[in-house]
Amino acid sequence: MGKTMRAAVPDGNGSVGIVTVPVPEPGADEVLVRVEAAGMNRADLLHANGKYAQAMRGASAADTAGMEFAGTVVAVGRDADPGLLGTGVMAMFPGAYAEYAAVPAALLLPAPCSLSPRECAALPMGLLTEFDALRSLARLGEGERVLVTGAASGVGLIGVQLAKLLGAGFVAAATRDPRNDALLTELGADVVPHDVAELPGLPGIDVVIDHVGGAWCEALAPVLADSARVVSVGRLGGRRAMLDLTAFSAKRATLMGTTWKTRGVAEVAACVRAVRAAGVTGVRAVIAGSHALSDITTAYRTLASERAAGKLLIIPQRTEEV
Template sequence: MLAIRFDRFGGPEVLAPVELPAPEAGPDQVLITVEAAGVNFADTHQTDGSLLSADRLPYVPGSEVVGRTADGRRVLARVSGGYAEQVVADASGVLEIPDELDAGRALALLMQGLTAWHLLRSAARLQPGETVVVHSAAGGVGSLAVQLAKEFGAGRVLAQASTPEKEQLALELGADGVASYPLEPGAAKADVVLDAVGGTLFDQALESLASFGRLVSYGNAARTGFTPVDPARLGRLNASVVGFWLRPTLARPGAVEGPLKELFDLTLRGRLRPVVHAESYPLAEARRAHEDLLARRTVGKVLLRP
């Protein structure tokens, strides 16, 4: 079968199509023929070695797929090695989905949807009426976080994005305005900031928090290294920085099924619009998908199709 693998750490250029034996399902596992695999920004960190150690090489990336089981069920699944034509998944990580939910929207709701949900509910503990700033608001997580913040009762949602076109998309998704730092004179400071960028944006956002505001850091897309946070500075600002990582969150009881059920329900009722990138990339062109993702040329969920 065709799969995408890297044998050394680096940029998108290390991703190569290879022929591998088809996997075999073990006890409590299912074999899935992949309809589409999701691409996440975390995959680029795996590729460059910032999330993996060398003893894991060679490595097939990909943490989520939509596909068919051997008995014909159409499923959404958390996996390891999803950049492939076939993959095995633990039965506990497989969820049957209806045909009316296309692969792009379903994949958007898994890792990125759960991230957005937990950023607001579990990490930020958003309260009704609060002001939320969402960085990378046209991305897979950000585009969902803008909408969920409104759904969860935020009083005002401001969007930060890298281009005017992406800012416009965030406004169409329900953002009340565009965030630029320092926040516009006279505007209320942010109660919650969701930041996956780091670097300069992190520092600017921290200074823009209201009293008892929360800056939730869940990534370092700027790749500038982690910003030191002085406890005395937090005391002066009367604010907090909250770290968030999805992987340990998913291991908590009730962290997956309940939130996913709510996300599916909101989507099927038309209250939540998962954004899917206009182009689906052939599996063999995973390198180009990573290049476009890193260059900020994508919007919403990015898909690979075998």
């Protein structure tokens, strides 16, 4: 390991370039990870334009793009567990698009032996986001009915799987593209709506994990069961929605929002502990494609335009570039 590394750094105006920077030194409670693959997220586009500041963004990752990764621990801080050296890990933490990343040890998830580093890199954001929405916020109960909108996104695909793994008795996975139907059904969806006009045909929904917002959020009230919980995770279809508050009130429904932008390391670490304690296993990673770190400009263009199901990856190491 040398003293410098390549990293992808945004200019705040939509462009991202590769620069040479010092390899970060792990802090007392951190580890240094050799990044073998990193997952791309729509929030990366906001970050590239200077519009996605995160509360947990540390000094070592202040400028480096990327929010989730997988790799091998190559150094540990003074107070971190030395037993982590050489282990495969995955994490959601800023600074993923680089050859090395320093991350608080409390944010590490163990990399399943059955999955490759690339598969692991596609999981952390989705696992933590959807577990937080389904279990921590919506309090999903055994046998309840769930609707996941934007279900073919990298995060949404994990939401469909987690809903079933956490005990949902019925999962509707909404996607605009019928080409995603077979995949969503394979991952656990009982029905796949393609348009808001199809929502009234669903049974009463107890929990909605909404990645779309806009018109989809506006259309939810008639399909909700009494005491339903709606969690707004993403706004792929628009930040604003006109809600019939009388209809929501009649169902005694609860509307909640969630984001990682305003949550510090301690809050994220609590979610990591909850995921580990739940022993969630068997979540499948769906990879839409990958780009070398040196091809970061093309990767961002693909992210902005790509509508294929699954997660796009960045491969930082030169020997593994695609």
